[in-house]
Amino acid sequence: MDPLLDKLKYDDDGLIPAIVQDHQTHAVLMMAWMNRQSVQLTLETKKTHFFSRSRGKLWLKGESSGHVQHVKSIRTDCDADVLLIEVEQVGAACHEGYRSCFFREHQSTGEWKILGEKLFDPDKVYKKP
Amino acid sequence: MDPLLDKLKYDDDGLIPAIVQDHQTHAVLMMAWMNRQSVQLTLETKKTHFFSRSRGKLWLKGESSGHVQHVKSIRTDCDADVLLIEVEQVGAACHEGYRSCFFREHQSTGEWKILGEKLFDPDKVYKKP
Numbered sequence: 001m002d003p004l005l006d007k008l009k010y011d012d013d014g015l016i017p018a019i020v021q022d023h024q025t026h027a028v029l030m031m032a033w034m035n036r037q038s039v040q041l042t043l044e045t046k047k048t049h050f051f052s053r054s055r056g057k058l059w060l061k062g063e064s065s066g067h068v069q070h071v072k073s074i075r076t077d078c079d080a081d082v083l084l085i086e087v088e089q090v091g092a093a094c095h096e097g098y099r100s101c102f103f104r105e106h107q108s109t110g111e112w113k114i115l116g117e118k119l120f121d122p123d124k125v126y127k128k129p
Numbered sequence: 130m131d132p133l134l135d136k137l138k139y140d141d142d143g144l145i146p147a148i149v150q151d152h153q154t155h156a157v158l159m160m161a162w163m164n165r166q167s168v169q170l171t172l173e174t175k176k177t178h179f180f181s182r183s184r185g186k187l188w189l190k191g192e193s194s195g196h197v198q199h200v201k202s203i204r205t206d207c208d209a210d211v212l213l214i215e216v217e218q219v220g221a222a223c224h225e226g227y228r229s230c231f232f233r234e235h236q237s238t239g240e241w242k243i244l245g246e247k248l249f250d251p252d253k254v255y256k257k258p
Contacts, residue, residue, distance in 0.1 A: 004235050004239060004241075007241065017146055017160065019148055019157060019160060021157060025155075026154075026155035026156070027155070028148060028150060028157065028213050030206065031146065031148060031206065031211045043235075073234055073235070074234070074235040075231040075232075075233060075234045075235070075244075076231065076233055076235070076241070077159065077160065077223075077230035077231050077233075078223050078224065078225050078227075078230045078232070079230075082160045082230075082231075084157050084231040094206075094207050095207065096207050098207075101206035101207045101208075101211075102204040102205065102206050102211075102213040103204075103207070104204060104205055104206075105202055105203065105204045106133050106172075106202070106203040106204070106205070110133060112133075112136065112205070115204075
């Protein structure tokens, strides 16, 4: 058993939040949830795997889009209940077509401003009818 | 009512994860939880406020240590259920004395290696007996 898995603290649903950061630009790309199995698969394959709370299943990031994340480093925080994963991102992290999921910034007017530009058209990548 | 608060999605406990990033180095400093009130206080005071799940109460980051975080920007992700907050960090973010809470990196041997150095002695800053 990998000591990494022993050390981490999962919540009541068996999940731990994983922050994904670009290893070159240091941009935060996304946050998603992992269970023990997805942490193990991420370690073994060096590609990020998450657990979807809405679909109740494990998923390989990029399995539909090809936009996989190659793992460069894995850190945990002082409480061992959050992961920080540095990756080399293929394509874009966000399913809406942006490089990062954090593409909206709060303005003092109370509005959300979109930062950055779409790198792909989600309808084409995910082949929606 | 600020549209920011309306837009965000809180979990069943009324909480949303907030990732805190250094606005200059882009290092991820910590992740903590906010409720609606702490988001509002963070907006109003421009200093991060969180909700402690273990203590069941609101807290101003730095209220004991003086290590406050001055807010530079607030972003949300595609699902509006995570916040990314860029800050100017006074002192160090981690209560263990490190600049970032993510000071341990997983090694291929299965061990955790400590990165960085302690910037302060927690026993002195928090005046433990």
